């Protein structure tokens with residue numbers, strides 16, 4: 102069984118800080134990591150390979166440094182990695198991302214499952230998976246908590262809000278994995294070392310059979326008009342001071358003032 | 363992608379309506395409220411798109427909540443949400459009827475459906491928006507959404523493609539008033555659907571183990587954070603919430619610590635709430651949390667650290683230990699009630 106996992110390299114947003122004076126984002130020195138949710142996707146693929154045999158390929162589109170993310174995935178034990186890096190790909194929205202990844206899938210040709218994370222921690226749209234499924238005309242099984250192959254069909258336990266569903270689809274199919282599913286393994290030392298010896302092909306627009314005007318910023322139907330930091334200051338705060346009994350009385354006084362009590 | 367359409371042919375605002383057993387999702391009603399406003403600005407018709415089984419009565423409700431017309435796809439196979447069928451039916455109608463705006467609730471269903479639909483329609487989609495507007499000069503639909511864990515806000519447009527699509531976070535738009543006297547048109551679609559033609563089968567569907575609370579319905583919320591970090595304090599806070607006739611909300615840390623279930627989490631990866639009263643107990647005020655509650659009408663924060671971020675967005679602040687302040691409030695409340 103051949104599985105392709107899509108991984109995105111993201112800034113570690115838990116490390117993002119902002120300037121308290123200007124309110125603007127400090128991005129300098131923020132480490133890049135594999136989107137945490139995509140490690141769940143890698144883990145799911147590795148477990149499926151252990152059960153069903155086959156190969157796992159990871160693919161990532163991004164600037165040249167995504168090579169690090171791909172190496173890390175190889176370290177976790179995937180068989181091969183493909184990198185999509187070209188200046189034409191820059192500025193892709195989810196449509197253009199799905200289009201470019203889709204072209205790469207067509208070039209790879211042979212696959213039974215494509216696995217994505219549910220969402221990336223930076224853009225956080227959760228749109229790339231479903232859009233890629235649509236482009237390739239594949240059944241889409243989102244929010245997977247568990248994946249299983251039964252009689253050459255794939256079964257997914259889906260967490261759809263407060264519904265738990267069991268879905269079944271023929272392969273090839275596209276799955277997005279939930280954040281709580283498939284705790285990623287720690288990469289073993291020997292595979293990490295092996296990972297550094299592996300060749301990672303870099304595909305550019307010429308390697309993909311696509312239309313140039315569909316790539317990157319030009320190909321993106323959504324256009325970013327403005328980015329700004331939300332205002333943190335709501336207004337003047339009034340502090341309720343005193344011992345616990347005093348503040349309790351003042352607290353209730355405020356609720357009464359506003360007719361909440 | 364290059365756009366090959368004449369955008370002037372596209373008119374009207376559509377709202378996808380999600381339903382369970384005929385009951386419309388709250389977010390869909392919120393979007394009818396917002397959709398009404400957008401349609402009025404554009405001077406066009408507001409259309410609700412409803413799919414389900416035996417949903418004729420629901421369709422009428424949608425008119426009471428602001429729709430001018432309701433397109434209804436009523437079929438046993440549409441009772442449960444299915445990506446394929448829902449996408450096929452809506453996209454076919456959208457290609458024929460050409461709406462300029464299509465909005466969908468950013469619920470798990472909406473986030474599964476909208477991107478697939480947008481790709482089929484050769485349109486972009488702005489995700490998880492917290493603000494929608496019309497630029498009256500250009501007629502463009504302008505969406506605002508948080509990104510990078512709520513640290514930045516982005517304003518996004520889709521100038522060349524139609525429909526202009528967005529998903530909208532539940533709880534952000536106000537619920538519209540229901541007006542039983544409103545009238546409108548119901549358009550029933552003729553459907554030929556066949557289970558055998560569907561690739562994805564639903565083998566099972568059960569209600570998951572959640573407490574079934576929707577904190578978005580609560581007008582008073584007492585929220586707990588790591589600073590309220592033990593069982594005893596948590597029980598006190600629950601009592602305070604009950605005395606105030608409210609619900610308990612939480613930060614992600616408190617959810618991860620296992621004190622409350624995820625459906626009570628407020629913020630970027632939880633719910634957006636706008637109650638008349640929000641009391642934060644031992645909450646630092648990280649932007650990922652405040653993104654989900656800053657529109658509350660009255661915010662009171664209790665934190666032992668006078669420099670906590672949360673005080674920047676609160677109306678009233680109490681610097682103190684929740685373990686002392688909360689019991690004092692409880693006993694004072696009880697005093698005043700008797």
Ligand SMILES: Cc1cc2nc3c(=O)[nH]c(=O)nc-3n(C[C@H](O)[C@H](O)[C@H](O)COP(=O)(O)OP(=O)(O)OC[C@H]3O[C@@H](n4cnc5c(N)ncnc54)[C@H](O)[C@@H]3O)c2cc1C
Pocket residue numbers: 107108109110136138139142160161162163193194195196198202216217218219220221222223224225226227228229230323328486487488489507509510514515516518
């Ligand atoms: C501030 C801001 C706001 C934005 N808002 C929007 C918007 O509303 N609509 C829109 O269409 N675009 C938007 N974008 C662009 C969007 O973030 C990028 O297209 C991004 O490359 C993919 O979207 P995402 O991060 O939301 O990924 P998601 O759709 O959340 O990712 C889901 C999964 O898809 C896979 N995946 C995603 N990207 C890649 C990749 N590059 N390589 C391999 N696999 C990948 C991973 O498995 C990932 O877990 C925005 C960008 C910014 C900076």
Ligand SMILES: Cc1cc2nc3c(=O)[nH]c(=O)nc-3n(C[C@H](O)[C@H](O)[C@H](O)COP(=O)(O)OP(=O)(O)OC[C@H]3O[C@@H](n4cnc5c(N)ncnc54)[C@H](O)[C@@H]3O)c2cc1C
Pocket residue numbers: 114115222511586587588589590612613614615616627628629630631632633643644645646647648649650651654664665666667670682683684685
């Ligand atoms: C991508 C992403 C998404 C996220 N989504 C969410 C989300 O949806 N919702 C969310 O809430 N968080 C979210 N987070 C996490 C968020 O960044 C914060 O880490 C979290 O909100 C902090 O929770 P807290 O305030 O409970 O804990 P802390 O930040 O640890 O704050 C505890 C506070 O309690 C105070 N305190 C301690 N003891 C006492 C006492 N005895 N009495 C009074 N005060 C006391 C301390 O001074 C401190 O201010 C997200 C993070 C990321 C990266």
